[in-house]
Every structure is written in structure tokens, then in C-alpha cells.
Amino acid sequence: MTAQGWRHGIRAAKDGTVDVWEVLRHTGEEWERVHTIDTLPVRPVDVAMGHHWTSTKTTSHFMTSLMCVAHGVDSDGTAVIVSMSEDAVTVRRPRRPTEHRAITPDDFDTLPELVDGLGANLTPAEGAALVDVVRRLRDQRTDPARP
Numbered sequence: 001m002t003a004q005g006w007r008h009g010i011r012a013a014k015d016g017t018v019d020v021w022e023v024l025r026h027t028g029e030e031w032e033r034v035h036t037i038d039t040l041p042v043r044p045v046d047v048a049m050g051h052h053w054t055s056t057k058t059t060s061h062f063m064t065s066l067m068c069v070a071h072g073v074d075s076d077g078t079a080v081i082v083s084m085s086e087d088a089v090t091v092r093r094p095r096r097p098t099e100h101r102a103i104t105p106d107d108f109d110t111l112p113e114l115v116d117g118l119g120a121n122l123t124p125a126e127g128a129a130l131v132d133v134v135r136r137l138r139d140q141r142t143d144p145a146r147p
Contacts, residue, residue, distance in 0.1 A: 004079035005094035028095040066137060070118035082118055086137045089114065108134060 007026035012019065015036060023035040054062045069083040074093070081092045084103070091099040103111070111134060112127025122130065 004073070006079055007094070028097070064137065064140065066133060068115055068118055068120065072119075084114060084118065086134045103134075105138075 009024040009026070009031065011022050011024065013022045013036070014020065015038065019039045021037045021039070022033050023037070024031045025034050026032075054060045057063065066086045067083065069081065071079075071081050074080045078093050078096075083090045083092075086103070088103055089101045107114075108131050111131050112122050112124075115127075115130060116122055
């Protein structure tokens with residue numbers, strides 16, 4: 001399947017003894033698995049408990065990291081996906097190598113503008129809060145006892 005230059009695919013596969021669907025993307029050189037979806041039954045209680053734990057457990061990736069993602073189009077008309085974590089900015093375009101740029105403490109003051117460039121439209125107070133969250137997340141990694 002192709003959308004705005006992106007090539008994606010899906011195929012049936014096995015993960016051990018479990019049937020799964022693999023979601024794939026073409027990186028320009030090869031097909032890369034992006035995600036798998038198993039075919040096991042899902043009950044409402046499983047969804048509720050999964051949401052509870054990922055939203056409240058202090059060791060959950062969703063509680064200990066930041067991710068902002070924007071899908072758009074470059075000035076030359078090329079589709080682009082830009083993602084930002086507390087550590088890096090990643091830019092992906094069809095049929096081009098992925099670009100990674102580390103975010104250093106020197107970049108913290110420009111984070112609100114970076115996220116606004118992704119379409120967030122932060123108020124000054126929200127921009128300041130973003131910088132505080134990024135600092136806290138990175139400090140917690142170096143000192144896990146720090147709140």
C-alpha cells in the first residue's frame with residue numbers, strides 16, 4: 001500500500017505458536033516490522049486494566065517518557081513524520097534515510113518552538129511546563145530517587 005510516498009504492508013505471521021499480523025514499512029532498502037497484532041481474544045477487562053497500569057504505574061514507559069509526533073508535508077511536497085522525545089528529534093521521509101538529532105540541555109529553551117513547529121501551538125505557560133517536564137524526565141533517569 002502506498003500513501004503520500006510511504007510504502008506499508010501487512011502480512012500474516014507466527015510469533016511462537018500465536019497467529020499475528022505484522023505491520024511493515026519499506027525503509028527504501030528493506031521491509032521493516034513496525035508493529036504486530038496478535039489474534040488472541042481481548043476482553044473489556046483486559047483493556048481497562050492495561051489502560052490503568054500504563055497510565056498509573058510509575059515504571060510505565062507512558063509515565064516516564066515524552067513523545068510528540070506530527071505527520072505533515074515538507075515544503076517540497078514530500079510526506080514527513082517528525083517525532084520528538086525528551087532525548088531526540090527524528091525525521092522520517094519516504095525513500096530517504098531517517099534523520100536523528102539528539103536534544104541536549106542547551107536545546108531546552110527552544111523546545112516550545114520545536115513543538116510548536118509540530119503543530120502544538122503552546123501557550124507560554126505550556127511551553128515552560130514542557131521544558132520542566134523534559135528536565136524532570138531526564139533528571140529522573142540520572143537520579144531515580146528524584147521525584
